[in-house]
Amino acid sequence: xxxxxxxxxxxxxxxxxxxxxxxxxxxxxxxxxxxxxxxxxxxxxxxxxxxxxxxxxxxxxxxxxxxxxxxxxxxxxxxxxxxxxxxxxxxxxxxxxxxxxxxxxxxxxxxxxxxxxxxxxxxxxxxxxxxxxxxxxxxxxxxxxxxxxxxxxxxxxxxxxxxxxxxxxxxxxxxxxxxxxxxxxxxxxxxxxxxxxxxxxxxxxxxxxxxxxxxxxxxxxxxxxxxxxxxxxxxxxxxxxxxxxxxxxxxxxxxxxxxxxxxxxxxxxxxxxxxxxxxxxxxxxxxxxxxxxxxxxxxxxxxxxxxxxxxxxxxxxxxxxxxxxxxxxxxxxxxxxxxxxxxxxxxxxxxxxxxxxxxxxxxxxxxxxxxxxxxxxxxxxxxxxxxxxxxxxxxxxxxxxxxxxxxxxxxxxxxxxxxxxxxxxxxxxxxxxxxxxxxxxxxxxxxxxxxxxxxxxxxxxxxxxxxxxxxxxxxxxxxxxxxxxxxxxxxxxxxxxxxxxxxxxxxxxxxxxxxxxxxxxxxxxxxxxxxxxxxxxxxxxxxxxxxxxxxxxxxxxxxxxxxxxxxxxxxxxxxxxxxxxxxxxxxxxxxxxxxxxxxxxxxxxxxxxxxxxxxxxxxxxxxxxxxxxxxxxxxxxxxxxxxxxxxxxxxxxxxxxxxxxxxxxxxxxxxxxxxxxxxxxxxxxx
DNA sequence: CGAAAATGTCATTTT
DNA sequence: TGAAAATGACATTTT
Numbered sequence: 001x002x003x004x005x006x007x008x009x010x011x012x013x014x015x016x017x018x019x020x021x022x023x024x025x026x027x028x029x030x031x032x033x034x035x036x037x038x039x040x041x042x043x044x045x046x047x048x049x050x051x052x053x054x055x056x057x058x059x060x061x062x063x064x065x066x067x068x069x070x071x072x073x074x075x076x077x078x079x080x081x082x083x084x085x086x087x088x089x090x091x092x093x094x095x096x097x098x099x100x101x102x103x104x105x106x107x108x109x110x111x112x113x114x115x116x117x118x119x120x121x122x123x124x125x126x127x128x129x130x131x132x133x134x135x136x137x138x139x140x141x142x143x144x145x146x147x148x149x150x151x152x153x154x155x156x157x158x159x160x161x162x163x164x165x166x167x168x169x170x171x172x173x174x175x176x177x178x179x180x181x182x183x184x185x186x187x188x189x190x191x192x193x194x195x196x197x198x199x200x201x202x203x204x205x206x207x208x209x210x211x212x213x214x215x216x217x218x219x220x221x222x223x224x225x226x227x228x229x230x231x232x233x234x235x236x237x238x239x240x241x242x243x244x245x246x247x248x249x250x251x252x253x254x255x256x257x258x259x260x261x262x263x264x265x266x267x268x269x270x271x272x273x274x275x276x277x278x279x280x281x282x283x284x285x286x287x288x289x290x291x292x293x294x295x296x297x298x299x300x301x302x303x304x305x306x307x308x309x310x311x312x313x314x315x316x317x318x319x320x321x322x323x324x325x326x327x328x329x330x331x332x333x334x335x336x337x338x339x340x341x342x343x344x345x346x347x348x349x350x351x352x353x354x355x356x357x358x359x360x361x362x363x364x365x366x367x368x369x370x371x372x373x374x375x376x377x378x379x380x381x382x383x384x385x386x387x388x389x390x391x392x393x394x395x396x397x398x399x400x401x402x403x404x405x406x407x408x409x410x411x412x413x414x415x416x417x418x419x420x421x422x423x424x425x426x427x428x429x430x431x432x433x434x435x436x437x438x439x440x441x442x443x444x445x446x447x448x449x450x451x452x453x454x455x456x457x458x459x460x461x462x463x464x465x466x467x468x469x470x471x472x473x474x475x476x477x478x479x480x481x482x483x484x485x486x487x488x489x490x491x492x493x494x495x496x497x498x499x500x501x502x503x504x505x506x507x508x509x510x511x512x513x514x515x516x517x518x519x520x521x522x523x524x525x526x527x528x529x530x531x532x533x534x535x536x537x538x539x540x541x542x543x544x545x546x547x548x549x550x551x552x553x554x555x556x557x558x559x560x561x562x563x564x565x566x567x568x569x570x571x572x573x574x575x576x577x578x579x580x581x582x583x584x585x586x587x588x589x590x591x592x593x594x595x596x597x598x599x600x601x602x603x604x605x606x607x608x609x610x611x612x613x614x615x616x617x618x619x620x621x622x623x624x625x626x627x628x629x630x631x632x633x634x635x636x637x638x639x640x641x642x643x644x645x646x647x648x649x650x651x652x653x654x655x656x657x658x659x660x661x662x663x664x665x666x667x668x669x670x671x672x673x674x675x676x677x678x679x680x681x682x683x684x685x686x
Numbered sequence: 687c688g689a690a691a692a693t694g695t696c697a698t699t700t701t
Numbered sequence: 702t703g704a705a706a707a708t709g710a711c712a713t714t715t716t
Contacts, residue, residue, distance in 0.1 A: 580694060
């Protein structure tokens with residue numbers, strides 16, 4: 001489904017809520033209390049618009065309205081509004097199970113938050129708890145993006161789940177628990193159910209997301225505060241929340257949607273598969289909420305973990321480590337470091353390692369059955385994903401090829417680096433969670449393979465130097481545990497094949513073929529410097545680096561906190577890039593010169609031909625003139641007579657022009673030698 | 687697979 | 702005098 005235009009033009013904030021529902025046969029009540037991450041200055045009573053026009057209001061807010069935070073709103077699944085409330089409950093229950101093909105559907109509800117007009121003010125000084133305000137008419141469209149994911153699950157009859165997304169369970173664990181009621185009403189046996197949920201949010205909320213780590217630590221307190229807010233909220237609100245919900249359950253107008261519905265929704269947008277719980281989308285929520293939410297009942301929802309957006313594959317694996325996710329001890333000891341890395345690295349780079357997958361969001365939420373299942377998957381992951389080619393990336397936080405290029409860079413540019421300062425292979429043991437391979441080029445240029453291993457495995461720069469990089473690529477530098485292991489243990493090494501591939505990449509012919517095996521399509525299209533830059537997470541484009549004026553370039557280098565290695569690489573990139581362009585220009589010029597010379601040759605040859613033709617024509621003209629002169633000469637002599645009236649012989653006399661232009665007849669013996677010769681010649685020709 | 691062309695890179699010179 | 706461009710020579714990649 002597409003957003004309608006008004007969604008983007010009404011000045012509100014877009015909220016994404018993803019509800020991931022697991023198990024095959026379940027009946028879902030999506031009359032929810034939602035806890036959403038709201039943008040700053042969200043107000044109590046602000047209206048939440050769904051794309052189908054459904055509205056809700058923010059009924060509770062976290063204590064940080066000015067900077068964004070958590071808020072609660074009641075929200076019916078959009079599908080509910082399309083159902084006939086008068087239909088018997090059974091008709092709204094999920095009964096359809098795709099035989100043998102259980103799946104985990106999810107629904108993404110896109111809601112549009114419209115800031116309150118009445119309570120809003122320009123500078124954002126809003127009252128934390130206010131009265132419900134009339135909201136401006138904001139979004140108009142509404143819709144649901146459905147996604148589904150195949151997942152094994154046992155069979156069973158339909159069941160009902162009352163899924164209140166966050167804290168609602170705690171508030172409403174009364175005997176009149178809607179779950180039970182719904183289940184009974186539907187007349188279906190309840191079985192183990194899980195509802196997985198992730199909350200995704202719009203880019204406006206990134207800052208909120210970034211502070212997730214500290215938020216997690218404060219989660220318990222936060223959650224308590226939230227609940228206090230709920231407790232403190234105006235009576236009308238509490239009443240409304242509970243009552244309206246209770247009412248719906250009681251009167252049988254509970255809104256349900258079937259898996260069938262879901263499936264239709266899902267199949268309408270297959271491209272949204274896995275979208276819902278990608279790590280990046282999952283918003284931070286207090287993990288501690290979990291504790292109160294884990295319900296002993298089978299069909300209660302383990303929302304806490306579902307909401308724990310920050311749960312990574314690493315954590316998931318650790319969670320499972322005491323069960324089936326355990327490797328053969330011998331194998332473990334044979335590659336202890338690798339194992340550690342395998343456990344940790346996905347945390348550092350989950351989005352890259354498993355793009356689009358929702359494992360990180362998925363695994364921690366499942367209970368035993370699903371967990372065992374997941375453990376199997378994890379074990380496969382362990383084997384398949386974390387193979388030797390990934391060890392380097394696991395060790396360094398870089399992709400294998402990135403490391404390869406790091407090595408290549410250090411070897412290739414030896415002696416060329418600038419700005420070396422040097423603590424090359426020392427290990428910085430800090431409490432920082434950020435670790436990265438570092439070494440200035442001058443020192444790294446001397447690295448043997450042994451040193452390189454050290455560099456790859458355990459050398460990290462000071463966190464301060466990474467500030468900029470962290471801004472740009474945070475995900476690469478998480479995973480304290482992994483790097484603590486790595487940095488404290490220098491004995492780990494690359495797999496021979498991996499090392500071989502990197503060491504060979506220095507200057508061996510065919511290295512590109514070896515390297516290209518590790519490249520994805522995107523990387524393969526990059527130039528070497530671009531790949532190097534990517535490997536070192538240079539925060540500028542190669543083009544920028546090369547084309548930037550020198551002043552800007554220098555100020556850029558000083559402005560950003562870059563490691564020596566990065567600075568060196570940037571300078572090398574600039575030098576090479578400039579030289580590359582210069583070489584291209586030089587060759588072009590050289591080619592131009594050659595072409596110009598060829599043109600010159602051609603034109604000169606043509607000119608030569610022309611001159612030859614002209615010469616020939618001149619010769620012809622001269623000959624004609626001579627001919628004419630000869631005829632004239634003979635004609636003149638034929639008319640000449642001496643004193644006795646006899647004809648004058650041209651053999652004895654010649655005609656000669658004087659300086660005054662007159663013509664005289666001169667005896668040949670009196671002629672100047674030159675003239676005589678000329679005349680003789682002329683006479684001979686005739 | 688090898689040859690040739692194109693391109694990249696480094697060292698050095700020129701501007 | 703230093704930076705940048707130009708260029709020769711060699712390496713690497715592409716055709």
